[in-house]
Amino acid sequence: MVKDQEFLEKKASYCLGLAKKLGATESSVIVNNSVSETVNFRNKKLDESNRSDDLGISITTYIGKKKSSISSSNLLDDNLNILIEKCVEATKNTPEDEFNSLPDKDLLAKEVKDLSLYDDTHIENNQKIDYLKKLELAASNDKKIVNTESSFTQNKSNFILANTEGFCAGYKTSSFTASSVIVAKDEKSMERDYEYSSKCFFKDLDDAGELGKQAADQTIRKLSPKKIGSEKIAIIFDKRIAKGILSTFASAISSSAISRGTSFLKDKVNQKIFSDSINVLDKPDIIKGLGSRNFDKEGVKTDTLKLVEQGVLKHYLIDTYNGKKLNLKSNGRFGGTSNLYFENGNISFKDLLNSKSKSLYITETIGHGSNIVTGDYSVGATGFLVENGEFKYPINEITIAGNFKDMFQHITLANDLEFKYATNSPTMMIEGMVVAGK
């Protein structure tokens, strides 16, 4: 079972005490434990079971404006003694940085709200196996399916964050995740696709049969793809891809990229960077939210931010160090966003498909083609040609390219937002991008 609060707190306070004794003027520590159990199926048979029990500790010590840190998976006092001594020694030898400090005390979270992030239910391996049997049965209906690999993971985690300003808090979280990767084959091609569901509470997880069927359908419809010619065409991003564009936006407004000057969105606060109707929110207190939290990794309270209002950028994502450098207060975004999403647009998914006589619907991208310094974007893509609102045929071996500065100004969103991941977007259309194919 996952370690309790008392054990983690004891380790945390031991470390803070020892660091002080050895000469640290300030310090902070995170202790975490995560117990995870996975069962994998392949072609309707048990393929793998995996149990992991991970302990971790990371300590940062300060001497005035000097800072250094250590981390370890070995929580025995003997080992911690050696490491903390090493850390304080390294701190002494590291040059000063005027912006190094713990968070301002008045910004630290004062209360820990119960956001329903922990489900005590324990799913035995037999139950995981039952779920996967049902899933793979539903996924294997069609003769074109040649391989199915599915997985069920239960994860229970606990952590404590403590610092020498008196902050000491943490809480348990859980997740139940099911996924299925399908390979289908016909005379001309072999294709792969997947479906996935992850929830804090077991009872909220997608139905196994539905998930398997969805994964299989999505794979079969990709068979016998064509390559199209190069042209400028409206691109519709499936929700699972659209959320990636939102993640790139989040890295471009991180205070670290802004303070270093390495973002195409530097100095854009209060400027219009998206089309008029676009609103972006980061909401940390969604009940059972996959990205929900009470405070960030420094202990700073995390409030809801309306990052983009009617297309205008309102906030960066600020941590303590980069905030001090930019002369801004931390808004509790050390480690990034919580539940980040685009608000719904005004038209239905169907109307979005119908809005152009011809468009490209993208279901998968490959490659790391986002450059946040220049805003340039170029990735490999797979999807479907859409004509007059109908999916005509699958497409692959193409690339799509543009620059985020232009792309953001030409976004239209459907009204089909759902909270499937920590970062979510409705289906998204972007006009003016270039497809490279034949």
Added chain:
Amino acid sequence: MLSMNNFFEKSDISRSEAENIVSDTLSKCDDGELYLENTKSETLLLDDNKIKNSSYNSDLGFGFRAISDEIVAYSHSNEISKNSLRQSSENLKSTLKSVKGTYNHEIPKSNKKYYDNINPIEQKSLNEKIKILNEVNNYLRSKDNNIKQVTANFLGEQKSVEIIRSGGESLTDVRPLIRFNVSVMLEKNGRKESGVYGVGGRQSYDFYLKDENWKSVCDEALRIASVNLESKPAPAGEMKVVLGPGWPAILIHEAVGHGLEGDFNRKKTSAFHNLMGQKVASEGVTIVDDGTIDNRRGSLTIDDEGTPTEKTVLIENGILKNFMQDRLNARLMKTRSTGSGRRENYRHIVLPRMRNTMMLSGNQTQDEMIKAVDKGIFAVSFGGGQVDITSGKFVFNCTEAYEIVNGKIGSPIKGATLIGDGPSSLKEVSMVGNDMMMDPGIGTCGKAGQGVPVGVAQPSILINKMTVGGTKL
């Protein structure tokens, strides 16, 4: 003498007790082992004129694996203790309820070693390393007034592993690894571009830093950024592509490397699974995966199952010859392990993985290739790549490229993604250069959530047809 890690020194369980648990748990299994690992690593980062990060990590744990037929049971923990090992053993037994294994393929023995037993972290003091990072920053900023940002970092690691097999057989390895990276950002007339370069391998920091060797790393990062500052939009569509030698071999890694890993071929989910013995590349194309090159980032004395590594011929003169195998997939495909069983660390199961993947030299020169192209691009430096092994489609991202017009190198073009089809793209290779080069030693390959250090190498090559993902129609 070897300063081998004694994993049972501070534990309540003795080595012989642990050996007994291993033998008992695996007695009826086809395969399996107890894998113990202790990794010490450090990161030093200079960014924005300051030392931003100085951190040290010490990671200890074990992974216990039991295999019966196709089923793998795995359990890992940080606590090397009687209780923890027994609990893992129970876990494995409960998954493999009715096992009856027969596989008893011995691990081959070898005395060869491809790197020294050193701890690079301890070989240079923190102060010395900080001094070099500051020198890097000053050197670059004094070289070009357009430099707006310099980031430089050291990563050093020593990983000690021990594999205990049924019957008490023990195999050990101590693996050093370092990496030095520099990234610069230039700004001129309101336009920003960046350049990145790095070096690394399984030897001491000094090897890469002596005689101010670090200056050449800085110069290369600055050169790439300067070229990009003058770049114009890349073309979009199918055209001829000349790849430079060395790091562009990411192409080989993505286009054919992953598709030739044993697991995907046993499961018949790789686009290559039914092509053994067939022509998958042009004549003159020979590709090997070699774990035995001294001090290279992708080299290993033994793999993570204890098998000595080797030089595996994957494609010989265009014909598909071998897949890369770990013990599990080798057994199920009735062949032998090629010493390709690897894992990121004790938290993960073993998978067949690449080591140093290389296309060997041919006879042509890079000049001949450029001259043979009317309209196309010349790609010199890359950021990374990805492949869908089932459809065979792969991409890689240029970070330095030029247009070729009428047999001459023209203007630099912006970074773009190139996309191709694995089983057919190497048949489009029409010239193979005589200038094979290893990459600088910075590659990390990701598969199933596990990152492992790898190397690549190739000569210059001309590919007749690839799709370039630019914005200019």
